[in-house]
Amino acid sequence: MKKWRCTVCNYVHEGDTPPEKCPICGVGPEKFVLMEEVQDDLSDKKRDAIQKLLFNVSYGVYIISSIKDEKLNGMVSNTFIQITSTPLKASVCLGKGTLTSEYVRESGVFGVSILGKDNHDLIKHFGYQSGRDVDKFKTVNYVTGEKTGCPGLLDSLCFVECEVEQTIDLGTHYLFIGKVIDGDGFSEEEPMTYAYYHATR
Ligand SMILES: Cc1cc2nc3c(=O)[nH]c(=O)nc-3n(C[C@H](O)[C@H](O)[C@H](O)COP(=O)(O)O)c2cc1C
Incomplete structure (x- = not known):
């Protein structure tokens, strides 16, 4: 069975052709790409069961932003993770097809806006469309990071700036490892989690 990935929201569809409309x-179907067969040692049943469990783990939800030739862009990500505390380092895994990953690779910097529980509109705005089609920062309120020039969303809880130290090519994605070099808080409300987002979207 062929697998088609939505390049906007990463939904995976199984079938001979892409779906008429991403659920x-x-x-539409023009935004779907055929996924290469990715081999691992797991059976489909085990992979599905593990993914279902991982889905419920409390990941955060973030807007990862970057800058290229003064153009700004950003996308939603649930793969941002703190990896060391002193020095404060974090990683984020971005699909190769995203415009944001292109900007991060070229500039060597990225910004992270931590989303709160009522930021569903920002998730739709930054996660369901690509900066290749629309200027996402034109219609939102943001601050410009002093160290990197990356934008941080004023409607989020907090904004940090990172400098890329290492980029690992994972085939479909790049894993960026970055050092946190600055940050600012805007609110102490509860953060959005991936599980909460899926339960309430
Ligand atoms: C809740 C949520 C989490 C997401 N997490 C990731 C992620 O960690 N990595 C990724 O490559 N795409 C992720 N996406 C998809 C991107 O945000 C989406 O493809 C975006 O449109 C890319 O925008 P760009 O092309 O302007 O960079 C996520 C989407 C949603 C809705």
Whole structure:
């Protein structure tokens, strides 16, 4: 069975052709790409069971932003993770097809806006469309990071700036490891989690 990935929201569809409409973000078949067969040692049943469990783990939800030739862009990510505390380092895994990963690779910097529980609109705005089609920062309120120039969303809880120290090519994605070099807080409300987002979207 062929697998088709939505390049906007990463939904995976199984079938001979891509779907007429993505059930998650609503884009048409032209936004789907055929996924290469990715081999691992897990049976489909085990992989599905593990993914279901991982889905419920409390990941955060973030807007990862970057800058290229003064152009700004950003995307939603649930793969941002703190990896060491002193020095404060974090990693984020971004699909190769995203415009944001292109900006991060070229600039060597990224910004992270930590989302709160009522930021569903920002998730739709930054996660369901690509900066290749729309200027996402044109219609939102943001601050410009002093160290990197990356934008941080004023409607989020907190904004940190990171400098990329290492980029690991994972085939479909790049794993960026970055050092946190600055940050600012805007609110102490509860953060959005991936599980909460899926339960309430
Ligand atoms: C809740 C949520 C989490 C996501 N997490 C990731 C992620 O960690 N990595 C990734 O490559 N895409 C992720 N995406 C998909 C991107 O945000 C999406 O493809 C975006 O449109 C890319 O935008 P860009 O092309 O402007 O960079 C996520 C989407 C949603 C809705």
